[in-house]
Amino acid sequence: MASLYLHIPFCEHKCIYCDFYSVESLDSMDRFLSALKQEIELYADYSIKEEFETIFFGGGTPSLLKPKTLHEILDRLSTTFTIRRDAEVTVEANPGTVDRAKLRSYREAGVNRLSFGVQSFHDDELKFLTRIHSSEQAKVSVLMAKDVGFNNVNIDLIFSLPNQTLQRWEENLRQAVELEPQHISAYSLIVEKGTPLADMVAAKLVSPLPVETEAEMYEFTMAYLRSAGFQHYEVSNYAKPGFRSRHNSNYWNHSNYLGFGPSAHSFWSATPLGDRRRWWNVRSIDGYCEKILNRQLPLAGQEVLTEEQLVEEAIMLGLRSDGIDLYRLSSEFGVDLLTAARSTIEQLTAEHLTTLNDHTLRLTDKGYLLCDEISEVMISSISLAHTSCESV
Amino acid sequence: MDHIRNFCIIAHIDHGKSTIADRLLERTGTITEREMKFNQVLDDMELEQERGITIKLHAIQMKYHAKDGKTYTLNLIDTPGHVDFSYEVSRSLAACEGAILVVDASQGVEAQTISNLYLAIDAGLEIIPVINKIDLPSAMIDTVKHQIMDLIGCREQEIILASAKMKIGVDEVLEAVVNRIPPPTGDPRAPLKALIFDSIFDGYRGSVVYIRVFEGTLKEKDKIKFFATNKIFDAEEIGILEMQRVRTGMLSAGDVGYLIAGAKDVHDTKVGDTITHAERPADAPLPGYKEAKPMVFAGLYPVNADNFTELRDSLEKLRMNDASLTFEPETSVALGFGFRAGFLGLLHMEIVQERLEREYKQELITTVPNVEYRVLTRSSNVVMVDNPALMPPLGEIESIKEPYVRAQIITPSEYIGNIMKLCTERRGLYNNTTYLDPTRADLRYELPLSEIIFDFYDKLKSTSRGYASLDYEFLEYRDSDLVKLDILLNGEPVDALSTIVHREKAYEWGKKLCARLRKLIPRQMFEVVIQAAIGSKVIARDSIAPLRKNVLAKCYGGDITRKRKLLEKQKEGKKRMKQVGRVEIPQEAFLAVLAMED
Numbered sequence: 001m002a003s004l005y006l007h008i009p010f011c012e013h014k015c016i017y018c019d020f021y022s023v024e025s026l027d028s029m030d031r032f033l034s035a036l037k038q039e040i041e042l043y044a045d046y047s048i049k050e051e052f053e054t055i056f057f058g059g060g061t062p063s064l065l066k067p068k069t070l071h072e073i074l075d076r077l078s079t080t081f082t083i084r085r086d087a088e089v090t091v092e093a094n095p096g097t098v099d100r101a102k103l104r105s106y107r108e109a110g111v112n113r114l115s116f117g118v119q120s121f122h123d124d125e126l127k128f129l130t131r132i133h134s135s136e137q138a139k140v141s142v143l144m145a146k147d148v149g150f151n152n153v154n155i156d157l158i159f160s161l162p163n164q165t166l167q168r169w170e171e172n173l174r175q176a177v178e179l180e181p182q183h184i185s186a187y188s189l190i191v192e193k194g195t196p197l198a199d200m201v202a203a204k205l206v207s208p209l210p211v212e213t214e215a216e217m218y219e220f221t222m223a224y225l226r227s228a229g230f231q232h233y234e235v236s237n238y239a240k241p242g243f244r245s246r247h248n249s250n251y252w253n254h255s256n257y258l259g260f261g262p263s264a265h266s267f268w269s270a271t272p273l274g275d276r277r278r279w280w281n282v283r284s285i286d287g288y289c290e291k292i293l294n295r296q297l298p299l300a301g302q303e304v305l306t307e308e309q310l311v312e313e314a315i316m317l318g319l320r321s322d323g324i325d326l327y328r329l330s331s332e333f334g335v336d337l338l339t340a341a342r343s344t345i346e347q348l349t350a351e352h353l354t355t356l357n358d359h360t361l362r363l364t365d366k367g368y369l370l371c372d373e374i375s376e377v378m379i380s381s382i383s384l385a386h387t388s389c390e391s392v
Numbered sequence: 393m394d395h396i397r398n399f400c401i402i403a404h405i406d407h408g409k410s411t412i413a414d415r416l417l418e419r420t421g422t423i424t425e426r427e428m429k430f431n432q433v434l435d436d437m438e439l440e441q442e443r444g445i446t447i448k449l450h451a452i453q454m455k456y457h458a459k460d461g462k463t464y465t466l467n468l469i470d471t472p473g474h475v476d477f478s479y480e481v482s483r484s485l486a487a488c489e490g491a492i493l494v495v496d497a498s499q500g501v502e503a504q505t506i507s508n509l510y511l512a513i514d515a516g517l518e519i520i521p522v523i524n525k526i527d528l529p530s531a532m533i534d535t536v537k538h539q540i541m542d543l544i545g546c547r548e549q550e551i552i553l554a555s556a557k558m559k560i561g562v563d564e565v566l567e568a569v570v571n572r573i574p575p576p577t578g579d580p581r582a583p584l585k586a587l588i589f590d591s592i593f594d595g596y597r598g599s600v601v602y603i604r605v606f607e608g609t610l611k612e613k614d615k616i617k618f619f620a621t622n623k624i625f626d627a628e629e630i631g632i633l634e635m636q637r638v639r640t641g642m643l644s645a646g647d648v649g650y651l652i653a654g655a656k657d658v659h660d661t662k663v664g665d666t667i668t669h670a671e672r673p674a675d676a677p678l679p680g681y682k683e684a685k686p687m688v689f690a691g692l693y694p695v696n697a698d699n700f701t702e703l704r705d706s707l708e709k710l711r712m713n714d715a716s717l718t719f720e721p722e723t724s725v726a727l728g729f730g731f732r733a734g735f736l737g738l739l740h741m742e743i744v745q746e747r748l749e750r751e752y753k754q755e756l757i758t759t760v761p762n763v764e765y766r767v768l769t770r771s772s773n774v775v776m777v778d779n780p781a782l783m784p785p786l787g788e789i790e791s792i793k794e795p796y797v798r799a800q801i802i803t804p805s806e807y808i809g810n811i812m813k814l815c816t817e818r819r820g821l822y823n824n825t826t827y828l829d830p831t832r833a834d835l836r837y838e839l840p841l842s843e844i845i846f847d848f849y850d851k852l853k854s855t856s857r858g859y860a861s862l863d864y865e866f867l868e869y870r871d872s873d874l875v876k877l878d879i880l881l882n883g884e885p886v887d888a889l890s891t892i893v894h895r896e897k898a899y900e901w902g903k904k905l906c907a908r909l910r911k912l913i914p915r916q917m918f919e920v921v922i923q924a925a926i927g928s929k930v931i932a933r934d935s936i937a938p939l940r941k942n943v944l945a946k947c948y949g950g951d952i953t954r955k956r957k958l959l960e961k962q963k964e965g966k967k968r969m970k971q972v973g974r975v976e977i978p979q980e981a982f983l984a985v986l987a988m989e990d
Contacts, residue, residue: 187946236945251949312960313956368943370943371944372942380966
């Protein structure tokens with residue numbers, strides 16, 4: 001199974017915390033769109049290799065695309081690649097950029113999943129985050145989506161905003177759940193380097209929440225959404241049964257994906273013995289368009305992953321999402337994790353940080369809080385086991 | 393022989409010994425001003441220059457045309473200025489007939505002025521007092537004159553006023569060397585007696601020995617014998633020491649020069665030993681030889697366990713030209729494979745550490761230094777313990793003796809109170825105070841060496857605004873009420889953090905050490921309990937709360953590579969951490985004790 005990602009690098013306004021690549025002017029939209037269509041064709045070879053099961057329009061703000069444009073891109077994708085009939089087709093939508101007609105047209109064009117960047121239901125928090133929409137607009141958008149027939153909707157939320165209280169966060173979660181989405185992504189705010197938010201923190205205009213409060217909010221989120229009927233299937237992702245994001249899940253289980261547009265990443269594993277490669281596009285619309293005009297792939301970099309790196313990623317991604325599949329790790333990479341990291345796993349399990357069921361090693365709620373630490377310990381303990389084998 | 397003068401220069405650190413030496417070399421035309429420009433020639437090791445301390449002594453020959461119209465051969469034998477090397481100082485003094493005593497006009501007499509002076513008087517040397525830096529605005533010429541007159545009982549007009557920097561008094565010093573210092577005596581036809589006052593390691597030639605011949609004549613191809621080791625060698629090359637070695641083929645009574653005898657490293661050619669002829673030996677060696685004994689010990693471990701062999705090779709190379717460095721392999725649960733090294737003192741330890749790091753590019757973890765304890769067990773055995781982790785269990789110990797030193801502290805009178813307080817805290821026994829003049833006191837204490845090797849010198853300096861100076865010598869082993877203080881992390885003892893402390897200080901010490909470790913050990917996934925214990929009795933406790941949250945919220949297509957690289961970096965960092973039980977300990981923690989604040 002494989003996935004397609006399209007990066008639409010335009011925003012009406014760039015939010016203070018966001019480090020994804022996008023520009024605030026729409027001037028280069030047409031140039032970009034024609035380059036995007038050409039880039040898709042540069043990958044025509046991949047059509048014979050695999051069937052694609054998900055398409056994801058991310059950004060930036062893909063909901064700035066006119067329905068007609070979106071339709072054209074989807075057409076181009078389906079003439080170039082083999083796309084499954086039941087493919088999951090997602091568009092990220094900013095509540096401030098959609099109306100009923102647009103949503104209906106998206107649906108008619110083949111979009112079957114919407115991901116709303118709501119972030120908060122408190123207007124003061126939205127204002128702090130420099131979102132362009134109000135809480136009311138967000139609610140209306142989600143209801144409209146349902147109304148025009150979308151039955152797979154995600155709401156993005158952000159917690160641990162400066163000065164946020166657990167109570168205020170609980171209100172956000174409650175309002176999200178009341179809108180009955182099939183999926184909720186709840187992210188703890190990351191102060192990314194180079195963003196206006198990072199500058200504000202550096203200038204001490206705002207201060208991040210204490211770790212303790214952040215931890216409490218995260219624990220609360222896991223418990224709250226579970227009791228509302230959501231499955232916690234990745235660090236920040238929760239879905240009603242049957243509604244996990246197939247697209248994102250593919251990132252986390254090393255499935256193949258092609259990314260189009262500036263800054264988009266791709267990963268391709270030419271099975272069984274070919275190399276495993278990840279590559280990424282330039283982070284500039286001009287640079288991107290120029291390369292495409294010259295019939296070149298707009299690459300900024302690439303890496304061929306070693307077996308060791310793949311194992312490390314499999315462990316890291318597995319722990320972050322639905323657990324490490326020990327059987328798969330052993331059959332694909334010949335790594336017997338249970339033997340290699342036995343004492344680590346025993347300790348983690350004894351401390352209720354992980355559970356082991358059948359052949360899957362999963363994090364508990366307590367474990368999710370320490371996910372990065374556990375990944376590191378796990379990776380170190382298997383590489384130490386490697387070293388000691390070599391020296392014998 | 394009448395035209396030879398063998399002498400040295402003695403002084404407290406930074407009183408200008410090297411600058412005076414430079415002026416003598418310049419004035420006698422041994423070296424040109426231009427050659428002198430960049431460095432002070434006698435201190436040719438990089439480290440020595442930075443510290444302003446002559447660590448390894450050398451010798452150099454000058455020709456001087458004196459005012460009496462005759463030409464004299466002057467052998468200047470350099471001496472190290474630090475207390476760690478007092479044995480080496482005494483041997484180089486033994487090679488001379490006279491000493492120039494240099495005192496800084498703005499500082500006055502200090503601890504090493506006195507200790508070196510006493511060594512010189514003991515060696516029967518003619519003393520030429522020189523007050524240096526008289527050009528400084530802060531010079532107190534009269535005060536210093538009186539200090540010196542009280543100290544050596546000389547007349548005022550015997551003291552030479554100089555400024556090596558301004559080239560004042562240089563001729564007077566040279567004339568005094570010629571006129572006041574007696575020429576050497578000795579019979580060139582007598583059985584050979586030559587004193588080794590230094591040896592250096594030459595990568596091509598092996599050990600190069602610096603000698604002073606007292607009796608007889610030494611020629612190339614002679615069969616020679618070393619008294620201390622009883623080893624016999626051929627004298628391969630003999631010569632004198634100018635800016636380079638100058639081969640002369642022969643040295644006889646009164647001469648100073650070098651000898652190469654095919655000895656592989658400096659351990660066959662020990663400082664203080666006497667050389668004689670194998671065929672016609674002298675009946676007894678020159679007096680005063682002793683083995684340089686290490687007083688301070690510490691564990692040296694590679695940061696990365698893979699570099700153990702490299703560290704051993706580096707230590708072996710260092711030992712080739714440092715006969716007083718000792719080391720033995722040892723194992724630590726916390727640190728893996730490493731060495732227990734013995735040093736003359738703290739400065740010696742620092743020098744070895746820095747040379748390993750700079751010259752040999754070794755990344756080191758050095759454990760907290762300690763002295764050597766003499767333990768009497770219940771079964772009436774005496775065990776020498778140079779590693780606290782190896783102290784016998786409490787129940788087996790009858791008594792513990794520790795080394796005491798006789799310490800001399802020279803200080804402006806206003807800091808006497810502070811210094812007495814410091815010495816009392818360090819378990820010092822007060823002997824007496826004498827006054828060099830109304831403003832300057834000389835305090836004598838008996839102190840446990842273990843109390844001096846941590847930060848005592850720094851404390852002494854800070855409590856006296858830098859004015860007090862310290863000198864000490866080994867006194868004897870004495871009974872003390874000592875205990876081994878162990879540090880436990882989650883119940884597991886960390887052997888490399890064990891220390892030996894006085895029972896009365898154990899509680900305070902344990903508390904501070906736990907608090908310090910709490911700051912140095914990062915949070916882990918579980919609670920880390922830090923305990924200080926004597927035997928099975930816990931006397932202090934602290935804890936590090938477990939990590940609360942460490943997870944990055946998002947990881948999509950574009951984040952995976954970045955996230956993996958971060959993990960790889962953390963994994964590398966982890967290799968540098970040491971582990972006891974499950975607790976990961978950063979290197980800095982092993983030096984926690986050294987950096988403890990009050």
